[in-house]
Amino acid sequence: MLIDGIDRSTIMGKRDYAMLRLLWDNALRRAEVCGLDRSDFHALEARLYLKGKGRIDKEPIDLAAATVEAISDWLASMGESRSPALFVSSRDTRLSVDRLYQIVGGLAQVAGIERVVSPHKIRHSSITALLDLNGGDVRSAQAHSRHKNLATLIRYDDGRQQLQGKAAKTLADAILEREVD
Template identity: 45%
Template sequence: MTNLTIASQVGILPLSQPLDDVYSGLIASVHKKTTQSTYKQGIKHFCYYLLTGEVVKGIKVNLSEYQIKWVISDYLKLDAKTANAYLGSYRTAMIEAGYSSNSINVKIASVKALVRYAFDFEQCSFLLDKVKAVKAKVYRDTKGTTPDNINAMLSLPDTLTVKGKRDYAILRLLWDNGLRRSEVSNLNIEDFNPSNRTLRIMSKGKIDPEYVYLSNKTIEAVEAWLSVRYQPSNSSLFISLDNASNGHPLSDKSVYRLVKKYSSEIPSGKVLSPHQIRHSSITALLEATNGNVRLAQKFSRHSNLNTLMIYDDNRVALQQEAVNILSSLA
């Protein structure tokens, strides 16, 4: 054990991030780059509104980080009533400018996250709890496609080739496990454990990894791919095989293009995205289990059970449509 000696006259080191620099503190506290970017854009947009009183859809906001921090500093000095009033008028201005409910809610959430961070570190005396999100009924096409079309798509990769083995393994993971494309592209070789029949994944919005069970078909497909995958310097489970980026980790955009390519070759189907294969898996599971939402929740790893009800509602709607068609025939 190593002993460390510290001079008695030395005080504790200053904070690397001053407490009053709320903006930088919030961004540094978020681990996902996409969330950091969302917060930056939303807060900058709000600061522009505070400076100009205008919200113009499509305009590029040009504010320096210094200006943003200066505006934030003034805003955090307001009382609760005034601060909420500013955010409320900002919300109204975005509605009048024609912003979508999702865009409005993301920007409002960014400002609320900033103020919550400031409040927790005693840099302001209010929270933005008076301004609510814009309510909207969001349509989600959760129908995907049929198991028959999925079967047809799974038969397309030429598994006698290296690329075919890779593509087939990816399609099996998307269907059998309902993985998101980012979950597929972020996989490393060590995440695959055939002896335990598991795959370690980083799920959406999670910091800690999760483990999903693998079917025999998926294990065989991944093992077949690994048997021909040459060993570049990276440990990504799936790598690019094209000339431009050969050996590099396969991006989530490449997964998207892969699914689009194969699904477009199914005459009776529609062009799919990886997420629509996920939709198809969930809907097919609900259909096969007569609407077992709890089982589907375990499979999909959705934390909110209400999300699964959207899938089941679509399944029931199709049944109703079928009943009405048959009734009209006799």
């Protein structure tokens, strides 16, 4: 697992773990993670206020207890920061989306994962796993992933169920039955 490669006893390890919790647990986009400010996090409410893709206003996102704990641990360990950003680099500047991509890729290498792992692939896997766990409830997954267009989310579900391949087999079998008759 990706989180196995994180040394959570270090400050940067705590940061990376908190970011991965957001990417996985809440299917956040990398720009959403990097755009967060400390003031967007409300531990007592178990909530995060986030400006989603294409949105003008921030919207509330409910957080799991493990995610709240991970972010709280990161904030407690980061000390004084001049940056308002929730996630900062070792130079105390807002973490860039490119740097988040590099961090995720590096963690994948440490974990022994040979294929390319990106923040978006974590988001995609999170949504697909949710569809597996909730019996394919696309409306629930749409709300969780904050996809405006249901058709976008349906692609995740189609890939998960391998619907195109099943349809091709069904049609091929139907032709074989006609040929036999």
